[in-house]
Amino acid sequence: MAISVPTQESLLAEIKETIETKNVELLHLQFVDLEGTLKHVTTTVEKLDDVVEGKTMFDGSSITGFSPINKSDLYLQPDLTTFAVLPWSVEEDYAEGRFLCSVTNPDGSDFEGDPRNVLKKTVKKAEDKGYSISIGPELEFFLFETDEKGRPTTETQDFAGYFEPSPHDYGEKVRLEIYRTLKQMGFTIEASHHEVAEGQHEINFKYADALGAADLATTYKWVVKTVAKQFGLHASFMPKPIAGANGNGMHTNISLFDIEKGENAFYDESDGRELSETAYQFIGGLIDNVKDFVAVINPLVNSYKRLVPGYEAPCYIAWSASNRSALIRIPATRGAGTRVEIRCPDPSANPYLAFATVASAGLDGVERNVTAPEEVVDDIFSMSDAELTERGIENLPPSLDAALDALEEGRIGKETLGDHVFNEYMELKRAEWDSFRTAVHGWELENYQTKF
Known part of the structure; x- marks a missing residue:
């Protein structure tokens, strides 16, 4: 049975009903810049x-x-499917709403510098090949204490470990409020x-289309x-904020669906x-292009x-x-849930550009019929340099400079x-x-200033 897709007219009618019911007065029109930083222009519901x-x-x-x-x-051209009332703005007779928007030129055409439009082009390219793209990202973050001026420190608000519950996990209350807020904004957690x-x-x-x-x-x-700040904390998606600790990743799960079938x-x-x-070709494309x-x-x-051995971040x-320990793995789920997980992305990436490049690289493998290399079942982190060389396992670029x-x-x-x-x-x-290259860092002063 075909899935019913809401029309723009029906979506707009629902939005107007919500605006009236929730007493929404202000609308934030949101978009991202090149780095993925969220921006918005605010207007009134009368507009x-x-x-x-x-x-x-x-x-x-x-x-x-x-x-x-x-x-x-x-x-700004709003995507009506992204409308949401902001839970933290809701009062008895007042609320604010938001739309995520694509950016257009004065003639109405897509602005080529908009990251959202870059991803839309990749989605269209996949559709032309008969595929739709589904993606499920997993974004990790730290919760840090703030100082007396409200600036973030690197002191954590708990001393818990993996999957550890309260009383050691003091961040549990924050996560609960984040969960409630996301759910009210339409997320399925x-x-x-x-x-x-x-x-x-x-x-x-839950995963969604790209x-x-x-x-x-x-x-x-x-x-x-936003929620962390309500608790006096700073949430950081910085990849490696603490030396000697695991960094923040954005494992990206991706599937292709055959539109016709x-x-x-x-x-x-x-x-x-x-x-x-197709899966093997997609894997081959990622390996070949990463x-x-x-x-x-x-x-x-x-x-x-973050991308160094010893902290669960794949660098091979x-x-x-x-x-x-591999850069790309296939989670155990099969059937409709079969997917490829690329484990090196981090949450500082612009999601629109990140998902576009990952999807394009995999699709390139499908288009060129790239053969995936042999699967590596052994722990790569425990291999010597000689063994890595012998097995043809290469490293990711070691720096931003090399990656550029x-x-x-x-x-x-x-x-x-x-x-x-x-x-x-x-x-x-x-x-x-x-x-970065020309800055003098604390490590240099500590190691060199008195010695030389």
């Missing part, structure tokens, strides 16, 4: 019709990676738990930070691993301090049906991001690396 028609203009020259000052007028490091947490939500998953990831980060294209019960030829897009899914100088380019070189020399990043985003991204990240 709803203009909002829906995409008539809200803003200055694109003030947004990182967007427009030059002589072509600065851009517009599947799990919530303390992670491995002290003060580290994870709340998993664009919906990026919208959910963006909203999730905003909600987590309505089936998971990765599943084949006749295969020994119950994986289809060096060329890792600068997008691990975008910070700090990202590469290999795949396995179950081995968590690979992105610049490769093909997938340029093709997926498009000229505008690619060039702006390279300029932004080269500047970030140069700033």
Whole structure:
């Protein structure tokens, strides 16, 4: 039976009813910049019709990676499926709502510098090949104490470990409030738990189509930070905020569905691993291309301090049906839930760009009929350098600088991001690396200042 898709008219009618019922007065029109930082323009409900028609203009020259000052007028086109009332704004006779938006040019065409539009192009490319993309990201975060001025410290609010409950997990109350808030905003929450490091947490939500998953990831980060602040804490999605502790990952689960057959294209019960030829090709595409897009899914100088042996973060380019030391693994679920998990992305990545490059790399493997390398079932972390070399297991780039070189020399990043985003991204990240390279760090002063 075909799934009924709500029309724009029916969605708008529901939104207007909610606005009236909840006494919504203000609407936040949200979008992300090149780095995935959430922005918004606020208007009143009296302007709803203009909002829906995409008539809200803003200055694109003030947004990182967007427009030059002589072509600065851009517009926001809301996605009606993303409307939500903000739970923390609700009072007896007042509330605020939000839409996530795509960015358009004055003529109504998609603005090529909008990360959301980049992902939409990848989704369209997959549809043209007969596939829809489903993604389920898992974003980890730390909860840190703040000082007397409200600035974040690196002191955690608990001393719990993996899956540990209260009384040791003082963050349980915060996670509960995050769960309640997300649920009120339309999320389906599947799990919530303390992670491995002290003060580290994870709340998993149900997978969605690629664009919906990026919208959910963006909203999730905003909600987590907002709720944490209500408790006087700072939520950090920084990849490696504490040396010597596990970092924050964004394991990304991805599936292709055959649109015509309505089936998971990765599943084949006749295969020994119950994986289809398409699944193996997709894995091959990720393995073959990952060096060329890792600068997008691990975008910070700090990202590469997480991707080192010893902290469960995969830094070796290999795949396995179950081995968590591999960069890519296949979770045990089969049938409609068959999926590929790429484990190196971190939550500082722009979800729209990250999901676009991951999907494009895998689809490239399908299109070129790439053969996946041999599965690695042994613990890669315990292998010597000689054994890694003998088995042909390569490392991810060791730094942002090296990752940017690979992105610049490769093909997938340029093709997926498009000229505008690619060039702006390279300029932004080269500047970030140069700033880091030329800065004098505390480690240098501690080790050199008195010695030399």
